[in-house]
Amino acid sequence: MxxxxxxxxxxxxxxxxxxxxxxxxxxxxxxxxxxxxxxxxxxxxxxxxxxxxxxxxxxxxxxxxxxxxxxxxxxxxxxxxxxxxxxxxxxxxxxxxxxxxxxxxxxxxxxxxxxxxIGALAVALNVPAGAAYRVVRHEGGALHGELTAIADAAVADVLLVPADDGGLYAVDADAATITPQVSLDLTRPVAKVVLDGAPGRLLGDAEPAVRRALRSAAGLLASEQLGLAEWALTETVRYLKERKQFNRPVGGFQALKHRLAQLWLEVVSLRAAARNAADALANDPLGQETAVAVAVAQAYAASVAVRAAEEALQLHAGIGMTWEHPIHLYLKRAKADAIAYGTAGAHREALAELVDLRAP
The missing domain is CATH 1.10.540.10 (Acyl-CoA dehydrogenase/oxidase, N-terminal domain)
Known part of the structure; x- marks a missing residue:
């Protein structure tokens, strides 16, 4: 085992x-x-x-x-x-x-x-593994087209661009026009990439490369969501031990203890799902069981990370609502991660297909 x-x-x-x-x-x-x-x-x-x-x-x-x-x-x-x-x-x-x-x-x-x-795959951040993604036109040895919501494109040196001929091309970022887009997650900005006759080097077939990349991304994103949720829980427990009302730490109030205990159980479950996905990727990145492990992790991770960040924001009270406190960064990252590489609903649908338990 x-x-x-x-x-x-x-x-x-x-x-x-x-x-x-x-x-x-x-x-x-x-x-x-x-x-x-x-x-x-x-x-x-x-x-x-x-x-x-x-x-x-x-x-x-x-x-x-x-x-x-x-x-x-x-x-x-x-x-x-x-x-x-x-x-x-x-x-x-x-x-x-x-x-x-x-x-x-x-x-x-x-x-x-x-x-x-630094490399960036020119596929929108919200595209799940196995789903259709936007491609650019390959014509006369050059690439033409527009792609949106490309994460970290602003600092990329090379873009890996899928084209309509089925190839994956490497394009120097200097040959593209990269324009920042409004991003909820301020720590992982997205951008629009415009290619107007950009030269590209053919690397291989786009479909298997993109499928492999997005599956690993979804599986390891669960670990990022785990780290985020653990921070939110740890910092909230620490704050509630220090904050006092009626001359006693508010962390001792039964209602708050119950909320934190429930959140702890969810975080522990997320750790198991994320570790299972990472281990499956390590042993057989393209296997059927790995696809199931990744889908399970992502079907669960988003709700836990968002809930942990929301609880941290609420239980920090007034200080949690300020720009100076970092909680808003965690909530925005959790919300953005919830749609990155597929929503929880998309992963549940994929899981149902994988285990042959489709809805009637």
Whole structure:
């Protein structure tokens, strides 16, 4: 039977990532970045990718990566969710990397693994695995078209673009017109990408590459949602132990204890679902059982992450409603994650198809 508990190596990785993010992604700094118009923390990204080598966790050693698995990547995702870190880790080190692993592009894969370049798959953030996605026109050796809601496109060096001829093309970001769009999640902004005769390098077939990338994205997004929910629960418990009314900590009030206990049970269940998805991806990324594990995790994760953030906002009372407190960043990330790579409803439908339990 698979052991879903964290290994000593995974806990050591967690400690190292948490220490790094404490230095680079403190709450006041992240809030200040969202107000600056340049929310991405490229210094933190460089420390993660270059200093710790985490951008290449999913890349085999012979191709320039660390040769780790989705389990270790899930630990990193948990800590990034806990810090709502404004870095393109999910989009570059997971989504773009998985797409490249399905193609013959070892040179580009090594560049992403080293952190020298940032990649972004030019598929809208809300597209679930297996669903139809928008493509651009390939004509005369160049790409033409417009794509919207591309996460982290603003800091990407290379775009992986699916075209109408069935190919996946690598396009230098400088050859595209990238325009920021209004994004609920200020720490993971989206953008419109316009290609007007942009040259592209054919990497391989788009359909299997995009399917693999989006499945891994959905599975590991559950770990990010877990980290977010754990932060919200931990910070709320800490605050309620300190806040006093009637000369006693409000955390001792029975009604609040019941709410926190229920939330704790949901977070623990989410941990099991997220770890199962990460483990399944690590063992058989394209298997049927992995598809089931990912669908189960995402069918459950969104509601728990949103509820944890909402409870944190409410139970912090007045201070939780202020811009200076980071809770609003967590709520926005939770809401945005709830539609990223497919809604909970879309994943429930996919799960029903996978296990042959369709609605009548």
């Amino acid at each position: 698979t052991d879903l508990l964290y290994s000593e190596e995974e806990e050591a990785l967690r400690s190292a990532v948490r220490d790094l993010l404490a230095d680079h992604c403190d709450a006041p700094g992240v809030i200040a970045r969202t107000e600056s118009g340049t929310p991405h923390d490229l210094a933190a990204w460089k420390a993660l990718a270059d200093g710790m080598g985490l951008a290449g966790l999913l890349v085999p050693e012979e191709k320039g990566g660390q040769g780790a698995t989705h389990r270790e990547t899930a630990v990193v995702m948990e800590e990034l969710g806990r810090a709502v870190a404004p870095v393109p880790y999910l989009t570059s080190a997971v989504v773009a990397t998985e797409a490249l692993l399905a193609c013959d592009a070892d040179d580009l894969l090594a560049e992403l693994a080293s952190g020298r370049r």
